[in-house]
Amino acid sequence: MSHQGKRRGEDGLGAVIDFLLANARLVLGVGGAAVLGIATLAVKRLIERAGKPLDGEKSDQKLMDGWEELSLVSASPKMLKKGIEGVVMKQIAAATKAHKAELNKPLEVAEKSVSEVKRQPLCVTLQERLQHYYQSQAVLSVADVNRAKQQALDICTEIQGFLHMKYPDMPLGEMHLGGSLLDDFQVVAADHACLLVPLHIEDTLWRPIPGEETILGNPQFWMVRRVNLEYFPRGRSFWDKFSLGGYLSSKMIVEVLNKTVMETMNWPSLSSTLDCVVRPVLGSQELKLEVVNEQSQLFISILPTLQLNDTILTAQLEVTGNFDNLWFQSFYTEETFKLAELDGGDNGIRKKCVKILKTICRNNPSLSRLSGQHLANVILHLSDKSPDWTEAALADRFQQAITEIIGYLEVGCLTSYFKQTVNLLSEFSEEEIDEMGFMLYCAVSGPEILLQA
The missing domain is CATH 1.10.1410.40 (Poly(a)-polymerase, middle domain)
Structure with missing residues (x-):
């Protein structure tokens, strides 16, 4: 292993420490920065010693000894304020482990070839780096986005038709595509979509209860209460059968959709029709489908929603947990x-x-x-x-x-x-x-x- 390879690893670790020292006041304030400065300077000295083994001494052993000594330093309450070890020492130790693995690689594997470097654009300023990153990583192919949208819409049509057949009286709005794929906020890959299932409920029979007024007091977790029972007894609303304790149950609605859509639809037949594999994702509280073909993989979430005045509520059990009657307020x-x-x-x-x-x-x-x-x-x-x-x-x-x-x-x-x-x-x-x-x-x-x- 060459000396140049060792220096490369030391420089990487040194950069981490330099970031810490340069910006300590930003996060910890002046007092915290002083304590962090003492700790990180001790870390830096130990890194330098660990990176320069004595003649005849193995580098790996010296590095290990240095970090064992560091653990004793970090344990001293005089050196570190409570919380610094958890935030900083753990992260630096992880960085050291990664760089130690890098140092053990042959130099020719760690360094890029000249031809590879030439192929990369030369971005000097942060502005240029951001523009290149945006175009190469954040912007999706129009063809990929359109393919994902079409797959989601085809499946949406099939599910909507199936629901109307199974529950012709269920007051549903038109299922439609929503979320980041529709609004061009999706990045990296066009690999997830959301199908919204609007539930039409009667304004005169159901009243939304803000999260602050519920027993949990969580402002984003609402409830929907059945009202006017003296004039409109139970049974007047289709959704009364999904009522639990006088409140519309998000859990019951998700369970019915899961049993109706996920467990009952003929997915092999639909897969053959759409020329791709469509199957439910098991073991999830979400109503989620996986769509796979030779070109891509797409996950589709099915999200029951209801809107009362300007408030949009969604049935998201993976967020609201084990509470049967909670609805999540969405600001998307x-x-x-x-x-x-x-x-x-x-x-x-x-x-x-x-x-x-x-x-x-x-x-x-x-x-x-x-x-x-x-x-x-x-x-x-x-x-x-x-x-x-x-x-x-x-x-x-x-x-x-x-x-x-x-x-x-x-x-x-x-x-x-x-x-x-x-x-x-x-x-x-x-x-x-x-x-x-x-x-x-x-x-x-x-x-x-x-x-x-």
Whole structure:
């Protein structure tokens, strides 16, 4: 193993530490930065020693000894404030393990060939890197998108016809395609679609109960109560048979659709008709189908929805859990409409920013829990602070968005743009927030680490 190979690994680890030291105040404040500085400087010295073995001493053993010593340092309460070890030491240890594996590779495998380097575009500025990343990673092929849409719509037609045959009296609206595939917010691959099943309920017989007024007090988990029983007894509404404890049960509706659609439809026959394999996805609380052919794989979610006044509620058991009567309030329509409205008003790049960030999160396991909803709300909030959304400001807005996300993670709260009482980060554990924060924290000084294809 050559000395050059060792230096390459040391430089990579050094970069991680440099990111930490350069940006410590941003996340931890002045006091936290001082403590982190002491810890990371100790880490850096141990890395340098571990990367330079004594004559006749094995590099692997020296690296192991260095990190054993580091574990003793990190255990000292005088050296590290509570929480630093969990956020920083674990991540640096993981980085060291990865670089140790890299150092063991032959140099010719680790380095790219000259011809491969020549094929890659030369992107000097962050603006150029973002534009290249957007075109190569976020923008989908028109042919792929159209194929996925057509498959979803063909299946939608079949399911709607089957439901009308099984339940001719069920008051359903026209099933239709919705979500990111329809609104051009899908990135990386056209591999998932959503079919919305509108449930028509009587305004005079059912009343939505805001989440704040329910026993759980969760502002995004609503209930739908049966009312006016003295004038319109049970049986007057088709949906009375899906009532539980006086409330419309999202769980009962999903279970009936699951039994009717997933378990009863003749999927082999439909697969033969559509010239692709269509089959239910088992073991999921979602109503989900898998569509497979030689060119692609597509997952289709079937989502019961109802709208009362301006409130859109969805039956999403994977979100509401074991509560039979809870409905999830969706802001997707408002979010996508507002982004389009703002971009239309100033020819802005908000949607492009969302898609770049969404692609990064999908490609990076540490950030995969950040969804399109989180990112759209970050950009909407940022739009209230920054007026310039021209194409030339893409790099500035991107870096500002990264900083904003770190700030939200630091306090553990990202409020919904359309409902201030909803915290979109409430579902994350402290460990998940730490992992996401560390990754983005490093990217403040070196955003190119997020743009690796």
